[in-house]
Amino acid sequence: MKSYDGCWTCRLRKKRCDEIRPVCRNCSTLQITCHFGDEKPSWMDGGFGQKEKAEEIKQNVKSAAARRRGTLPTDILEPIAAELDKDAGMATGGLNRQSASTKCPPFHGEPALDSSPGWPSTRTRPSTKTTPSDAHRDSWNRLDMLSLNNSADEKPGDSELDRRFMMFYFDQFFPFLFPFYKPPLLEGGRSWIIELVVGNQAMWHTTLCLSTYFVSVAMDGAISGHIVCKTLAWEKLLKQMGVTFMMLQHNLQEVASSNTLDLIVKISRIMGSIIQLQRFEISVGNFENCRKHLGAAITLFRQIFRAAENVLDRGELSTLYHVLSHMGRPLWAITSQQGGAWNSDQAAFRFYSALLIADDIVASTCMEEPPRLLEYHARLLTNGGSLDERPPLNLEDFIGCENWVMLQIGEIVALDAWKKSRKKAGQLDMMELVARASAIKQTLLDNLARLDAAATTPKTNSLGLFTFYNDHFPPMPGGCTAFVTRVWAHAALLYLSVVVSGWQPRSVEVRENVVRILALLEQMPAPELLRTMVWPFCMTGCLAEPGEECRFRAMADALVPHRLFGAARKALEVMENVWKCRDELTIDTDFAACVCSLGYMSLLV
Template sequence: RNFVTPVKISPGTTDPFNEELRRLLDVPFEEKEITCHFDYEKPPWMDGGFGQKEKAEEVKREVRSAAARRRGETLPSPMDVTPPMEVVVSIAAETDKHASEPIPDPSPGWISTYTRPTIEPMSVNDHPGFWNGLDELSTSRSLDGTPGNPELDRRFMMFYLDHFFPFLFPFYKPPLLEGGRTWILELVVGNQAMWHTTLCLSTYFVSVALDGTISGHIVCKTLAWEKLLHQMGVTFMMLHQNLQEIVSSNTQDLVVKTSRIMGSIIQLQRFEISVGNFENCQKHLGAAIELFKQIFKAVQNVTDGGELPTFLDVLSHMGRPLWVIKSQPSRAWSSDQAAFRFYAALLVIDDIIASTCMEEPPKLLEYHRRLLTNGGSPDERLLNLEDFIGCENWVMLQIGEIAALEAWKKSTRKAAGLI
């Protein structure tokens, strides 16, 4: 039997929900994308009182959400998707306090005299209560106080690591001597915002897989989508909290924390790309670019340099590699270094592609030569995009320059027309 919550449709009213419900009645059940309560026993919420009223409101929200998804509209987020930019901008002001601190000059290579940041990546061996820590991440409560399911969260996380990440980035196969992809697990476990953004991606792909393989009343395919909406709400809360925390950090901790927030936002932006929500995608991209620039500015203030620091200088402020093999150019990056290299590559690529769509120069154009070329120095470490997306650096450089040239021509023609 299908226990359907009775919802009254008032004739002659202009209630948007009533109108949507009338249209929904003509849609086949498998296309309605709402939860099917199918069982042989009466559910506990069907009590004829408060519980049933709450379920009726939940069905209303689900109907609106499903209708919006079918029409391709933007789903409202529980919070503003763009992090508070006043906190982002305040990073630069905070780093000025530490610009006068005596810091040794960065030496070539990786024998660095910088002290390690106090933030350390979480390690299973260092923390016997590893699974307890995962439970704390998983049971973060939603806005309505509903606890999460730790076992289900861990399963979704392993789906992401085993299946979805290799599917999204098939060319990213870092060598064993560089640490492989272990940084993903370390970063996800050590950062709540990254944990929840990763769960967002994983639950979305699970919902897509269920939608393509399972039909009927027994399995409700909206379970993964409901979990996704929950994870989105928690993600925005975590990002907002992390942005507030970085203002009180010292310089080296600031670089590491900001890079982690940047990675979480890029992860969230990748989710928006997956679901086709390009409006929020642009907001996330702008916030991530702003954080990326502030990281370079923070290192520039510390080194007292007149120009932007190199990519190697920024990496050196995130700690030392786990090991260095002098006979080979490869080195085992720390989890924060590997994560920053990965998300910086994605950010540069997304910025270039977005510039071609928006008909404007890439916002990170001035960083391209520092990130994607060696500047004539064979010792300078390159950010090789081919290792991340399978596309060589010179191709993306040319696309970025073409986009900048086209934007310049457009602005010149517009200025000439105003004269």
């Protein structure tokens, strides 16, 4: 019987609700989100939104049922956590065994990782041994051979289908996921993606997982009646997921028998596969395993730098260029320090390291502890005081946000952790807190002023001949990266205000930044750009006034299909939770509590 007073989930499903809060018995049993509240959700519109939400809940019910049976659900998200725990556990064991011969110290201070074996029994061939890409190779011949090898036990024609799925990813979804990543010709462009995928079977299968999911979403939205095509895509996805974990297991076992130079390359590839799987989960809206995946990737990242330091054997810290030098030679060199056209392993490590550092900073805002890679920030994100050199990693090139903003967010998290530890010990010095906060605030304001001054200065790029034809976003004053950076900077000021003064949504400083960010977000040249500013979107929304809620909902609802914008949808879910209990929040509430109100950490990237 339909419920008129129960949770909105039961009303949508036309089920009787027992009205238990915060989770009714129906939703608890089915392990699905229980939506409750006096205000009618925007998706209960009696039309497309309601139909789409009903289908989403139906899929969640199926997934939860699969979890209870111990089988792989059709959305293939939940099993990743358990398998990656085993990946990371095997990596820890293998790398610690390797440390005896390479002087790499064992892991300390990382999350506990389960080292017990237990992998899908999907049958596949072992990965072929590869070396750093020191020269050009015939990528398409290797692509064809790898596809044929992988499909030897499949039906005829599957190899061609794999290649089409792969090209769909290269052409459509990599640019969709990373719209700001457009490395110039002098750095070798994006060809490394193909080189890496066809040279590493774990990455090949990981990429097929991504591609098949996106193809299924595209088919779901464009071809409503072709059930056979959709079923084929899902069958391929489930199969590729099983093969992916088997290949990661094989690669992790290989690490134990590697010499130092091979060790760096192999670990970097495994790290890249884990980060890619993490980004896949985030894109489709699964966040319950983010902390585990992030911990495993950080563990591997640290081990790579330790291995490079052991080769130096001079007691000095390794730089990014020391690490890259152990991955082969660039295709060509411009300067000894800045490199040139990176080979595939070098380019991949730079790319995934940039994503990992950004993910670590954003995650730290929800974990109440400084970024775990904070010690690497000065080495990777600054130019050492030289105005003539770019930093080793320029995050603007990867995520659209300039380094100084991310660095200051990391400093704010560290300040928050310091404040809480001092307060707990009864030793908080408010003058020191304000002094440290003032330095951070001034850095943000100075750089915002620089952005405003540079907005009217045209950028020139002698090698940007094709930029006009390849831009995913319309042109705007100062460029899209300046726009994204400005939004992140104002959100950082909001975050700093909460850390110093507590949760005061109606304070003058908070209101100024909320109004400013909301105005900026509503000026976005394309709705899809919001996907690169999910953390600022959530930070601002949590502090919004009731009259502003509909504007945030409208921005999230403009991202269609919703299944491709998991992080933005999750941010809206966090905001809705905060809005429901707005009157119950105290001055001691912080952003971490808001994000984790769903029962797990959501990585809003």
